[in-house]
Amino acid sequence: xxxxxxxxxxxxxxxxxxxxxxxxxxxxxxxxxxxxxxxxxxxxxxxxxxxxxxxxxxxxxxxxxxxxxxxxxxxxxxxxxxxxxxxxxxxxxxxxxxxxxxxxxxxxxxxxxxxxxxxxxxxxxxxxxxxxxxxxxxxxxxxxxxxxxxxxxxxxxxxxxxxxxxxxxxxxxxxxxxxxxxxxxxxxxxxxxxxxxxxxxxxxxxxxxxxxxxxxxxxxxxxxxxxxxxxxxxxxxxxxxxxxxxxxxxxxxxxxxxxxxxxxxxxxxxxxxxxxxxxxxxxxxxxxxxxxxxxxxxxxxxxxxxxxxxxxxxxxxxxxxxxxxxxxxxxxxxxxxxxxxxxxxxxxxxxxxxxxxxxxxxxxxxxxxxxxxxx
Numbered sequence: 238x239x240x241x242x243x244x245x246x247x248x249x250x251x252x253x254x255x256x257x258x259x260x261x262x263x264x265x266x267x268x269x270x271x272x273x274x275x276x277x278x279x280x281x282x283x284x285x286x287x288x289x290x291x292x293x294x295x296x297x298x299x300x301x302x303x304x305x306x307x308x309x310x311x312x313x314x315x316x317x318x319x320x321x322x323x324x325x326x327x328x329x330x331x332x333x334x335x336x337x338x339x340x341x342x343x344x345x346x347x348x349x350x351x352x353x354x355x356x357x358x359x360x361x362x363x364x365x366x367x368x369x370x371x372x373x374x375x376x377x378x379x380x381x382x383x384x385x386x387x388x389x390x391x392x393x394x395x396x397x398x399x400x401x402x403x404x405x406x407x408x409x410x411x412x413x414x415x416x417x418x419x420x421x422x423x424x425x426x427x428x429x430x431x432x433x434x435x436x437x438x439x440x441x442x443x444x445x446x447x448x449x450x451x452x453x454x455x456x457x458x459x460x461x462x463x464x465x466x467x468x469x470x471x472x473x474x475x476x477x478x479x480x481x482x483x484x485x486x487x488x489x490x491x492x493x494x495x496x497x498x499x500x501x502x503x504x505x506x507x508x509x510x511x512x513x514x515x516x517x518x519x520x521x522x523x524x525x526x527x528x529x530x531x532x533x534x535x536x537x538x539x540x541x542x543x544x545x546x547x548x549x550x551x552x553x554x555x556x557x558x559x560x561x562x563x564x565x566x567x568x569x570x571x572x573x574x575x576x577x578x579x580x581x582x583x584x585x586x587x588x589x590x591x592x593x594x595x596x597x598x599x600x601x602x603x604x605x606x607x608x609x610x611x612x
Contacts, residue, residue, distance in 0.1 A: 240269075240414060244422045251377045254421055258382035262390055266418035267291060269395045269409050270382070272374035273427040274336045274450060275402035277418060278309065279392035282362050283355060291391070294416050296398040299361075304391035305370035306363050309384025316350040317369050318343055325437045328459045329400040331547045334375035336428060336450035337459075340368050340436040351389060363389060372432060378421055394431065402431050461503040462611070464574070465548035467558045471508030471537035473521045473586055473593070474554045476601045478576065479506040480530030485608045487537055505548075507540040509561040518586065524593040528601070545569050552576035552607065555583070577603040 245254035261268050265284035270277055278294060280287035292299060306317060311333040315321055318341050321329075325341055346352060355363075363369055372392075374380055374413040383390055393407035394402035403409040406422040414420070430569065433449035435456055443460055445453050464482065468475040483494040484506050490500045497504065517525075517532040525532045538544075545566040551573040553559045562573045576582060577599060585596040 240417050240420050245378060248377075251423075252381070254378045255381035255385065258419065258421055259377060259385040259387075261419045262382070262386045263388060265293070267416065267595070269406070269417050269420045270379045270392070271376050271421055271423040271426060272336075272379055272432075273376055274374075274430065274432045275404055276395040276406055277374075277379075277392040278409075278413060279305070279390050279396040281386070282306070282359055282389040282391055283439040283579075284388075285359070288359075288362055288391075290416070291393075294413060295393050301360070303363060303365040303370065304393050305372045307374060307379075307383055307390050307392045308373050309373070309380050309382065309386075311373050313384075314339075314341075314371050314373070317341070317363070317371060319345055319349055322437050322439070322441055324441050324443060324460050327462065327549060328435070328437075328456075329373075330549075331459045331463075332451075333373040334380055335373070336375070336430075336432040337456075338370055338432050338434045340370050340434065340446065342439040343367055343435065345370050345525040355389065361393065361492060368436070370434075375427075376423065378423055379530040389550070404429055408541065419511075431504060456499060458503060461498060461501050463503040463505070463548045463550070463552045464611075465544060466553075467509060467540060467551060467562065468505040468582075468584070469504075469508055469510045469558070469584060470515070471506055471511050471513075472515050472518045472535075473584060474582055474596060474600065475506035475508065476517045476522055476532050476535045476537075477525050477530070477593075477597050478552070478554075478604060479504050479535075480525045480532055481528065481597070481601055481610065482518045482604050484530055486530075486611070489608065505538070505544065507544055509540050509558055511537045511539055513539040515539050520585070520588070520590050520593040523590055524597045527594065528597060535570055540565070542566050548572065550611075551597075552603075555581040576600065576607065 243254045245251040262281045265287040268279050280291040346360045375455040396412045404426045428450045431449045433451040434447040436444045466475040466478040487494045492500050522532045537560040585592045
C-alpha cells in the first residue's frame with residue numbers, strides 16, 4: 238500500500254499536517270518527516286510494532302544502538318534525565334529548537350519522569366549505557382507534531398544503513414517509500430548538513446561526537462556562561478564594565494582575558510540606543526586604561542533579541558535599560574537585573590575624566606559583588 242503524501246505550504250496546511258503527523262505517530266505508523274537538517278523517519282516508542290518496523294528499516298536489532306528521542310519543546314528534555322547538568326541547561330536554552338542533538342547522562346532511567354509512562358522493557362529503546370540522545374528540531378510541522386503527540390518519539394535519518402542522510406524528500410522517498418505510512422514534504426531542508434552531536438559528561442565536560450551545522454567554536458560559545466552588560470550607546474558604561482569583568486574573571490580563573498572562552502565564560506556588552514560600530518569614547522578608553530583594561534578595539538553593538546536570549550545573565554546600568562530588555566524579550570525577566578541593585582549607574586557622557594573614573598569605580602564595586610556570585 239502506498240504511503241499517504243502531504244505537501245503543506247501555507248500556515249493552515251502546516252497546522253493540518255502537524256495534526257495528521259501526531260495522529261499517525263499515536264496510531265503506531267511510521268512517518269517520514271522534515272527537520273531543518275535532514276528528513277527523518279520516526280516512530281512512537283510505546284508502540285512495540287512501530288519500533289520493530291523502525292529497527293528493521295534502519296538495520297538496528299533490539300538491544301543495539303538506540304535512536305534519538307525527538308521532542309517538540311525544549312522544556313521536555315527534563316522528562317528524560319534524573320538531573321539536568323547546568324552546562325546542558327545553558328546549551329538547551331540557547332540552541333533549541335535547532336540543529337543540535339545532545340547525549341545526556343542518566344543515572345537511573347527507571348527513575349526519570351518519562352519512566353512513569355513507559356514500561357521497563359521499552360526504556361532500552363531510549364536509554365543506552367547510562368545516556369540518552371535528545372533532539373529538538375526546528376520545523377513548523379515536525380516541531381508542533383512532536384509537541385502534540387503525547388508519547389515519546391524516536392527518529393533517525395530517512396535513509397537505508399550506510400547511505401547519505403537526505404536533505405530533500407525525493408531522496409528519502411527513493412530510499413524508504415515502500416516502508417512507511419506517511420510522508421510530509423516541506424521542501425528542501427534549511428541546511429545541507431546533518432545536526433551536530435554533543436555528549437555531555439556527568440562531570441560537566443563535553444565532547445563533540447559529530448560536527449554538523451554547528452562547529453566546535455559554536456558549541457564552545459553555547460556551553461559558556463554568558464554575561465551581557467547593557468547601557469544606552471555601548472560606548473561608555475557597558476564597555477568599561479565588559480573590560481573590568483573580563484579582568485576579574487580571568488584573575489579568578491588564573492587565565493588571560495583572551496582565554497576566558499576556553500575557561501567557559503563569555504562577556505559581551507551592547508546598547509539599547511545604538512546602531513553599532515562606534516568606538517568607545519575617549520574618556521572611557523582612558524578610564525579603563527588606568528584600570529588595566531584596553532577598550533581601543535571596542536566597537537559598539539546593538540542590542541538584539543538573539544543577544545538577550547543567548548545570555549545567561551544580563552546586567553544593565555539603569556532600570557530603563559532593564560525595561561527595554563523586557564520589552565524586546567519578556568521571557569528574560571528571570572535573568573535581567575541592574576548591575577548595581579541599589580541605584581542606577583548614570584551616564585558620564587560629556588563629562589570629564591574624573592566623572593568617568595567615578596563611574597568606573599561604581600561599576601567595579603558592583604562587579605566585584607556580582608563576580609563572587611558567578612564563581
